[in-house]
Amino acid sequence: MPQIAQILETYASQFFWLLIVFGLIYFTIGKGMLPKIEANMDARDRKIADDLAAAEGARAEADNLGDSGEADLAAARLVAQGKANEAKAKAAKDAEQRLAKADAEIGVKLAAAEADLAKASAAAMASIESVAAEAAADIVAKVSGAKVSAAQAASAVKAVMANG
Numbered sequence: 001m002p003q004i005a006q007i008l009e010t011y012a013s014q015f016f017w018l019l020i021v022f023g024l025i026y027f028t029i030g031k032g033m034l035p036k037i038e039a040n041m042d043a044r045d046r047k048i049a050d051d052l053a054a055a056e057g058a059r060a061e062a063d064n065l066g067d068s069g070e071a072d073l074a075a076a077r078l079v080a081q082g083k084a085n086e087a088k089a090k091a092a093k094d095a096e097q098r099l100a101k102a103d104a105e106i107g108v109k110l111a112a113a114e115a116d117l118a119k120a121s122a123a124a125m126a127s128i129e130s131v132a133a134e135a136a137a138d139i140v141a142k143v144s145g146a147k148v149s150a151a152q153a154a155s156a157v158k159a160v161m162a163n164g
Contacts (some may be wrong), residue, residue, distance in 0.1 A: 013062075129154065129158060130154070131155050131162065132157045132161075133150060133153040133154040133156075133157045134150070134153070136148075136153045136156060136157055137149075137150060137152075137153040140153070
């Protein structure tokens with residue numbers, strides 16, 4: 001069949017050049033561009049890995065700083081609480097001293113007031129006794145018509161007041 005022989009002769013040279021062009025493309029891309037692409041991908045992978053490692057290191061450092069910050073904060077709280085307790089104790093002691101001083105002053109004033117009250121009570125009782133003695137002498141004079149001396153009336157009033 002001559003048609004098949006003709007196809008082989010016509011396309012044989014084209015097939016030959018097709019193989020040569022594909023071979024050149026393979027060697028150009030495979031040997032020239034592919035290593036550059038692989039190097040670029042490897043560099044990106046290394047960069048990503050380095051960035052992840054740096055991020056992990058930064059996170060660990062932040063955790064350590066956070067822990068040390070919390071420890072410092074707890075220590076500061078303890079110091080502040082101790083100072084607050086000292087201030088409370090000092091304030092309580094000062095208040096107790098002022099209260100004791102005020103109690104002493106009140107005790108002195110109370111004793112003075114009781115002494116004044118006792119004097120006033122004694123003066124009032126003396127004045128009541130004299131008024132009662134005069135009234136008793138007047139009552140006896142009006143009721144019985146007898147004259148009673150002031151001394152007798154005073155002794156009778158004292159006796160009645162002593163017995164209640």
